[in-house]
Amino acid sequence: MAAEVAEKSVDSVGGDLAGKYLTFNLGSEEYGVDIMKVREIIGVMEITAVPHTPEYIKGVINLRGRVIPVLDLRLSFGLEPREYDDRTCIIVVEVVSGNGNIMIGMLVDSVSEVLNIEGDNIEPPPDFGTAAETESILGMGKVKEEVKILLDVDRVVGRGVMEHLEQVQ
C-alpha cells in the first residue's frame, strides 16, 4: 500500500514541491521548510515555560507584542536534547490550524541557507516501514551530493499543538 502510494506520487511530488526552501540542521540531519511558510528567523531568547504542556513545547516568547509558542524540533522528533548556543535559532512559521492561521516558533540547531530545489530533484519520502514516520515529510530534496528532508510544517508543528490540545481535552 505504502509502495503503491509512493509510486503513484513519484511524478506529482516533484512538480508540486519545486521551489525555495529554507534549510536548517538538527544534529547531522539537514531539513528544509517551504520558504513561504517562514515568517522570520530570530535568535534564541528567554522562553517562558508554560505548565502542563508536552516536553517539546518549550513555552512562549514575545514576538513584537505577540505571544507565540515555541517548540523544540529536536525533542519533537525524539532526538537527544542539546544545549542552546549562539547558532541556535527560532524559525517562526505560520501554519494552518483549526482556529485559523497561527504563528509558531521552531527551535533548530542552526539555519543554513535558502535553496531553490527543482521538481526533478525531489523524491517521495522513503518507506521506513511505518507510515507515522514519514507522514510529516513532503519529500527528499537532492542538492548536489546532499539530501534535505523537506518538512510539511503544517503537519510537524500543527500536530504538536493539536496533540497537546487533545491531551488537555
Place this chain on the structure above:
Amino acid sequence: MAEKMALIEKMLDDMALKIMMVEPGDLSVVGELVTLVEALVEKAGANGMPVLQRLARSFGEVVNRLVMTELDDSQENFDLLGQNISVMQELCRKGDNDPEGEKTFTTNLAAMQVGSKSSEPTPAPSAASAEPPDGPTVLSEPPESLDFMEDMDLLNGFIEETLEHLESIEVNVLELEDNPGDLEIINNIFRPFHTIKGVSGFLNLTNVQTLAHSTENLLDDVRNNKRAMDSEVIEVVLKVGDCLKLMAENLRTAMDEGVEQYKNYDISGYVNWVKSIQGQAEVSSDTVAAPETTVVSKTAKAPVSAAPQAVPPPTAPAAAVSAPKPKTGNGPAPAPKKARVGATIKVDVDKLDGLVNAVGELVIMQTMVRENALVSSIADPKLNKDFGQLFRITTELQKTAMSMRMVPIRQTFQKMIRLVRDLSKKTGKQANLVMEGEETEIDRNMVDSIYDPLVHMMRNSVDHGVQMPDERERLGKPIFGTVSLRAYQKGGYMVIEIEDDGQGLNTQKIRRKAIERGIIQESDNVSDHDLNNLVFMAGFSTADKITDVSGRGVGMDVVKKAVEKLRGKVDVASEPGKGSIFTIRLPLTLAIIDGIIVRVGTERYIIPTIAIRESFRPTPDCYKTVRGKGEALMVRGNLVSVVRLYQFFNVKPSTKDICESIVVVVDSEGKQRAIMVDELLGKQEVVIKNLGGLSDIDGVAGGTILGDGRVGLILDLAGLVMAQTTCDVDNTEIVESADNKRDAAGTDEQQAAPAVAG
C-alpha cells in the same frame, strides 16, 4: 429533524427577543425582524411545516408594512406581533397543528390593520397612483442577466458606498426639515442619488438605476426651483432611500450566499409615485397644459429606457394627483434618530487591535531602552528631559489607542427605557426610569455581554422591588416608583448601579433560608450586607419560597456569573422598606487587567488583583495539616487550603518552606485558596494576550508581556481552584513532583467553613 426543529425554535426565540427590544420609531430592529422572518419562512417550508410557513409569511408581510410605515409602529401593534410570535412558538411545539392559535393569529393581524387604518384618514380612492407603494414586491421571474455579480469587488464597493450615501441622504433630509429651502442641503441630497445612479448603471443594476434616476429627476426640479421641497418630496426621498437600502442589502446577501438569493424587486410602484409627484408639480406650475401630456413628455425626456418596466402614464386625473397626500396621521417617517456628532470613520477591528498591540510594544520598548544600564548611566539633563517628553507622548498614545475601543453605554441604557415601560405595563406597577451617566464609556466587546445581566437586574428591580401603586400609597411613598440606572467610572472601574425605591430585601427571610439550607449556622454572626449578597448564590435563585416572600433573587446567580466572566463584581445593598441598590463593578476594558506580579523560582506569574483578598507570610501556628497531608492556613478564623504554585506548575521554587514564602489569599466563585509563591514583585496593569495556539491550559488564563519584554503567564484562578479540587480525588498526578508533602487540599474542611465569610 430534531435539529431543524431546534433551529426553527431558536429563530422564533430570536424574533421574540427582537420584538421585546423594539421601540416605536426604531425601525432598525424591525429590519432585523424582517430578515429573521424571511429565514423562518424558508426553513418552515424546507421542514414540511406548511401552517407555520403560512403564518410566518403573513407575519412577514405585516412587518414589511410596518417598515413602510403603512402601519403604526405603535406599542399596541408590537404587542400584537409579540403575541403572534408566541402563537408560532406554540404551533411549533404542537407540531404544526394548532387551529385555535391560527385563529388568534389572524385576529391579531386583523386588529393591527384596523388599528392603523383608523389612525389614518381614508385616502381618496382615485389617488391610487400617488400613494406610496407597499414596499417593493419581488418579481417571480428572475432577471435576464446577473452579470453585475461578476465583479465582486466592484459590487461590494458599490453596496458599501450606497449604504453610506443613503445614510447621508437621510441625515440631510432631516436637516432639510429644519432648514427648508437650503440649496446646499438639497445639493447634498441630489449628489448621492446621482452617484448611485451612475455606478448602478455601470454595474447594470437596472432597478436601482431607474429608481435613483427618477428620484434624481425629481430633485433636479427642486434644485431648479421648478417645485418646492415640501413634505411630499421629503417623504418620497425617504421611502426611496429605504427601498434602495433594501435592494443594496439584498445584493449583499446575494454576494455572500449566492446568486439565488438575489431578488428582482419590482420598483415600478415607486417610480410611478415619484413621477406622479413630479407631474403634479408641473400641473401646479402650468395649469394650461394637460397633466398627462406633461408627464409623458417628462418621461420621454428622461432616459429611462434602461428600465425593465415600462412606465405607464398616470391615469389619475390632475385633481386627484395634486390632492395632498393624506399621510399625516401616520407616525414619523423612519428617520434615524442618531444625530451625528463630529465626523466618524469605520475602522477594521483587526487594524485597531494591531494599533493597540503596537503601542503596547512601544511602551515596553521605551522602558527597556530607559532601563538599559548604559543609557541610564548617562547623566545628561537633556536626555532626561527628552525621556520625560517621550514618556508623556507614549502614554498619551496608549490612552488614545485604548479609547478607540470604548463606546458610550448610552445605547445599552436606552434599551432599558422600553423594558421598564413594558414591565410596568405588564405588572400594573408604575415606575419611572432615571438614567445618569449614559456618556460613560465601556469596552466595545463588553457591551453585548453586559446587556443580559442588566436586563435581568432591571427586571428584578421593577418586578420585585417596586411595589404596587396602592401599596406605595399606603406606605406614604409616591405612586410612581423610581428606578435609577447610573453609570460612572471610579478607580479604574466602571460602575453601574441600579437603584429602586421599593421594598428592599427581606434580610431576615434570607437568613432563615440560609440556615435552612445549611449555608450558615444559627450561631453565626453574619452582617445584613453579607446576608443580602446571598441572593447571588446559585440555588438561592430558584427557591420559589424566598422569591414569594422576599420578592427577590430570581436567577441572580446568572447575573453574578456573567459579571464575573467579565472580571467584574456584583453587590447589593438594601434597606427594608426603602429599596435596594445593585452595583455592578466592571473593569474598563477587557484587554487590560490589574494584576499583582508574583515570582516562583525564575518564573513570574500575574494574579488578577480583583480576586485577591490579602497576602501575608504565614507563621507556624496558623499552618495546619489535615490528615497529615492536606495543607491549610488559618486565615481570619477560616481554614483556607494551600495551593503550592511551584508544585502545580512544576517549577523549581526558591523555598519549599511555607513559612519563608508568601501566600496570596484569593477568592474565586466563592471558594478561597491560599496561593503559595516566593515573592511579590509588584502591581502592574497588563495587557492580556492569548498564548498563540496553546489554549485551555489548567490554571493559565493567558499571557502578557512584562516590563522587560518577557512573557508572563496570567493565572486562571477558577481553573486553579477546580484543578486543585480534582487533585484531591486523584492525587497520583502530582506525586512525581519533588516535594513529598503532597498538596491535597482539605476540601471537606473548606466546605464546612462558612461560605459567606470574608
